Amino acid sequence: HNPANLMGIEAAEAAMPGKPNVAVWDTGFGMKMPEKAYLYAIPHEYYEKYSIRRYGFHGTSHDFVSKRVGELLGKDRKDLKIIVCHLGNGASVSAVDHGKSVDTSMGLTPLEGLMMGTRSGDMDPAIVGFIAEKENLTAAEVINICNKNSGVLGLSGISSDFRDLVEAAAAGNDHAQTTLEAYAYRVGKYIGAYAAAMNGVDAIVFTAGIGENNAQVRALISQYTGFLGCEIDLEKNKAAVGVEAVISTPESKVTALVVPTNEELAIARETVRLVNA
């Protein structure tokens, strides 16, 4: 995204000479995660030479949404363990432990982690070499397929857009149904992993296009959260479309919420904070 961002900075400098320009890094929040979470188990020299590590993409959204969860629950975020599920065309899950991002599912690039609109998410890296050999492609070409032709689009063969997928599943398309189930299963697995990473969880929050609007996917994900003591109220879940809402039952040990993200507002706030400092 950086060349396009630089164009914006250059245009603003030309239009408003002498005014401060602020760059808000999407990785700012996630970069503070501990070494044990950001290092890959490959020779350490690659980290030293090339800075190969997990970077924490979507940090602006995970920061904004987890802060908002604290406000909605009437608590300081510093007293909570929160799992944020940012489910948009790009998708990631993060563990926010007492206000700090301690792990997140995207990696060196946004390709790792959840299944996304067109990205594969986690897979055995040996697949890249295998496909390259079988299809006579370069590694870069296979990675491009993993970024642009995989995920929900690749697996369903229908679309990267969840609205098309839900419609096709309702019409009885097996590939669409399997894709929906595989998508939710992966989110469920990350929720379990991050509950373990924080040794507990107080709140699970859904955000971005799918997380905010798609009650069916949230209901499918809730099949995997019962063991944590997170009980979704299916009626509240159905009613929560594009709005802030608690979607768990009053008895639920873990609160589940929908919180629309607002990365633009978060960036504006960071900018004001910096220029006023």
Ligand code: AMP
């Ligand atoms: P984002 O990248 O956050 O804009 O999210 C895009 C994804 O959200 C696409 O898969 C859309 O199908 C999905 N999405 C956006 N709006 C809705 C909606 N009203 N109902 C269901 N899915 C939606």
